[in-house]
Amino acid sequence: MQTRRFFDEELNQLKKEVEELAEDTKQVLRKAVNALYDSDLEAAQTIIDSDNIYNSKEQHINESALVMIAKQQPVASDLRRLIVAIKISTDLERMADHGKNIAKATLHLGENHPISIHPSIKDMMNSALEMVDTAINAYHLEDVSFARLLAEKDDKVDKLYGQVTKDLLELTADNPDQIQNIMQTAYISRYIERFADHITNIGESILYLIKGVSYDLND
Template sequence: MTTRRFFNEELQQLKLEVEGLAEDTKNVLSTSVDALYNSDLKTAQRIIDEDHVYNEKEQHINDSALIMIAKQQPVASDLRRLIAAIKISSDLERMADHGKNIAKATLFLGDDHPISVHPTIRKMMENAVSMVDIATKGYHNEDISFAKLLAEKDDKVDELYGQVTKDLLELTANNPDQIQYIMQTAYTARYIERFADHLTNIGESILYLVKGVSYDLNE
């Protein structure tokens, strides 16, 4: 096997690992939000216990990319592919952390809390999950059109977050005795909003990968 062919296979394997981590983060978010609505403390605890898995996957991706840079000394598009893998895996690991934080909020609320979880939180989650699919396709195909879609979807998540925040502030004013519970759902909405923000970062990494120039999708 030629050195170039071996390097290409390593690049492809690295891409598959990044895409696998993206799928993991999507599952963490959807599962944590389901656990929140269902007061499923067992599932919430499992999400927290499994967080180290995603940290280890990110570290493996980073180590693999750095070894490839050191051994192969790639330039141009190949170097950008390796840098993008490192940057994207970092965002994905942080996204998994936000899912873990939602699970922690679920444990705090317990299985007998006095409030209903705001229905728009699920809508936020569904939009964020769709963003993961968009980001994965953009990364896999090295297609910047998907990156631009992420900015549009992020605006929608921000809009929903604004609605949730407004409603929860009003609920807090009328139910001061329940503020600690209401704030946990507010935190959850914030975690999803941050999850989506990381996906715009991934969109920027895709743009860098393809164009070789840094962009700010939040402008």
């Protein structure tokens, strides 16, 4: 009984660390997009320099889960919790990488670039942040309904991405001398779209955790 209580405490701690990493990714994306709109190169560089923090957190979660698997030989439901913690932390680390990539693009644009940042990039960010909140709730509560909402929310990000891409292509045609700067903003919108895709992956992992079978939320 005491062994089981200790194992449950370890599982809860692991879950808490995954949720904290998810909150971290929100901050990375928010700070990266704010640095973009503000042309804040110092803030962008700070985001890039902080990337190892999230790599280390992912590694710690993965190593903790693997040690628990090796030592406890968990039953099926507990094993799913450990596997899902590893899968989610991997997606979260990649989401942080996309935030870092936005910061890199901001540095490429520089402080005095002549183009106006598309307003829907901020809309994409806000939608992606809402997705993270939904995913955290789904994971914390192990709630199928929250997890299934992620596909619908991802569609909204995809539509915004399509509109931004269309507008930027038109802008390129009218401003061929600014093609490099315009392409950097196109990359940024793509990074946010990929950020959201990883949240959909997290939703699929949560459904696997709850149901014990694999789901594709993009179907």
